[in-house]
Amino acid sequence: MKRRVYVVMEKATQGDLASLVFDIFILGLILLNVGLVVVETVDDYQRAYHKWFELFEMVSVFIFSVEYALRIWSCTADSKYGHAIYGRLRFMKTPLALIDLVAIFPYFLVLFFTVSANFTLPLRLLRLFRLFKLGRYSRSMRLFGQVLWYKREELYVVVFVLSIMLVSVSSLMYFVEHKAQPDNFSSIPATMWWGIVTLTTVGYGDIFPVTPLGKFLGAL
Template identity: 35%
Template sequence: MNFRGRTNRLLNSPETRSGRVFALTIQSLILLSLVTFSIGTLPDLSVTETKTLRWIEIITVLIFTAEYILRIAVSDKPLKFVFSFYGIIDLAAILPFYIASGFDLRVVRSFRLLRLIRILKLVKYNKAIKRFHKALVIAKEELILFGFVSTILLYLSAVGIYYFENKAQPEIFKSVFHSLWWAVTTLTTVGYGDMYPVTSGGKFFTFFVLMIGLGIIAIPTGLVASALSEARNGNELDELEADY
């Protein structure tokens, strides 16, 4: 096997020994990069700390760049890779670093968010996601329907609570849009406590909405869970059939 073939195997075959070591190294670097990004958002960092973080960033980005260039170099169809999903992610993970150098510093801070897309590179090496994908396909229609019904329900809840609470708490339930935030935090049962009804009408309406809404919002979860066990059993069947 020539250099190109061996590099290709190193980059794309985590089932071989060298490929596994490489993949694990890249994954560790992604994790390191995410941790340093997070630490970088802490207020009151010393100059030494900021410098160390900057050096770690430079080194990881250089390695990611080398990997990106190698992938293009050994690919049979370089353009296809560049415009593939992972090709774009790989570029997006390193590009902000180079672009940022020429920009205003504050802009850089927000651009850095893009670096997180690197986390999707982890996904690249994970086969198990396929089964989850299969479950989503099984429950697709119901998920769309319930997404639709949930949205309607959230909107109607927001309008209803606006109608009941706007007069009593004009500063809190300012508009239907403000009430939508209440609808979201209530029907997901998060309930921060920043907005809640105080009138009898609003409380009764909330009770009514919760009785209907909790089920609607929670059903998709049950659907995906049952679809996942279907997908698992289907897989076992496929494997059984493959044995014959």
């Protein structure tokens, strides 16, 4: 039984009707969830269908929770996760299992704990993580995830270097422009917005240097 559940949910084989039905059902549920997260942000729809949105969310979380529990229960059918405790812990630390957990975690956090109103919206938006569950069903997304994992050390170096550049350039610009524009360049963290826009070449233009030295630094 455990082996069959694991095969249906994790190791689907071509021609397996149960695996196909399960995959199509979960895929459809994921897409509906993401679509409703988007629709919920429209005030008119939110007011008119609030109860239906909550009901659908409750049903979805129940299904995703059962799915997550079954994956953890059945993973020991795979020799990689054979140990009853450590094998399951190893499985729970895999990227796709972590995504499954994040997809349901916000609902239970709000359900069992008092959450500040300031954090309610970010927690609800975390439901968009369910979109990443599609990675389990898309070969290209799985390949992309594997590339990110194998090249993680190089990515860490890139992020580290960019962070140093951002802090250094923003600090210099703050000291150069603060007196001329105390509102725009009020602090180093505030100046980092200019740094991010400059480094990413987005060019929003809402904050820009006006002093000769600041313009020279920005041109670099």
